Amino acid sequence: MDAKQIDFFNTFGFIKFPALLKEDIGWIQDEFEQVFPMFPKQKHDGSKRTMIVPFIDQREKLSGLLDHPAIRDILVSLLGSDYNYMGSDGNYYSGDTPWHPDGRERSRQHIKIAFYLDPLTAENGALRVIPGSHRFGDRFGEDVMAKVQQSQQAWGIPGSEVPAVALDVVPGDVLVFKHETFHSSWGGSGYRRMFTINASERFQGERALSELQSLCLMHYHYSRDHYYGRAMRESAGPERLKNLEQVMSLEADWADLTKHLPVL
Numbered sequence: 001m002d003a004k005q006i007d008f009f010n011t012f013g014f015i016k017f018p019a020l021l022k023e024d025i026g027w028i029q030d031e032f033e034q035v036f037p038m039f040p041k042q043k044h045d046g047s048k049r050t051m052i053v054p055f056i057d058q059r060e061k062l063s064g065l066l067d068h069p070a071i072r073d074i075l076v077s078l079l080g081s082d083y084n085y086m087g088s089d090g091n092y093y094s095g096d097t098p099w100h101p102d103g104r105e106r107s108r109q110h111i112k113i114a115f116y117l118d119p120l121t122a123e124n125g126a127l128r129v130i131p132g133s134h135r136f137g138d139r140f141g142e143d144v145m146a147k148v149q150q151s152q153q154a155w156g157i158p159g160s161e162v163p164a165v166a167l168d169v170v171p172g173d174v175l176v177f178k179h180e181t182f183h184s185s186w187g188g189s190g191y192r193r194m195f196t197i198n199a200s201e202r203f204q205g206e207r208a209l210s211e212l213q214s215l216c217l218m219h220y221h222y223s224r225d226h227y228y229g230r231a232m233r234e235s236a237g238p239e240r241l242k243n244l245e246q247v248m249s250l251e252a253d254w255a256d257l258t259k260h261l262p263v264l
């Protein structure tokens, strides 16, 4: 990313890269379709969101997106070359997703890269973002935080009419936003395909590892004995390993810590 793109991202809390993966989108869609049958319990029927976590980790080729020069450039430009890969979810979304941020961690930057696999516009479920809503130290960010989920009560309008930018996409476009940025989607079908890559700056400071462990536990979703999937771990070369290493250094007994969660 160049300095202007980074400044745009820091100012507005999101950025779109049109056609970034235009050459790759065919195999990405094929691989996406390969993952869901691996988890027969996660059969999507269009009635509600179906999610698989971790997602890209299930397949060697999808795991390799972390090594893709265009994706790596985004991650390294925004988070530094020692960034932490924080996981991935693969989804069939169904219907509306109300306004929300993904997190509000003050100590370090967290970003999401979103890959939508179907053409979407504002009318049929394109992701919407409120520019600047990540700035929760500002009055604006605080007002959005306090009122956007009750927009009818606060402003007399439904969530779908809250002023926002709709990020229309065609497959191959890539969206990136800060976890703090408020986002939503309205009017989509029962079969919106998308997956994400989440990443953060490396955790520093005295409590780094315990904070990292708490955050990882929040995103576990399913009982398993490794945070990262087998394909992700086993196909990682030395460069990617640097982005897995801090989470892998946690000496947690993940199977025990997550045994209360469902099994995929």
Ligand SMILES: O=C(O)CCC(=O)C(=O)O
Binding pocket: 093, 096, 097, 102, 114, 127, 183, 184, 185, 194, 196
């Ligand atoms: O596309 C959607 O419906 C919402 C996506 C979303 O909320 C997310 O990835 O955090």
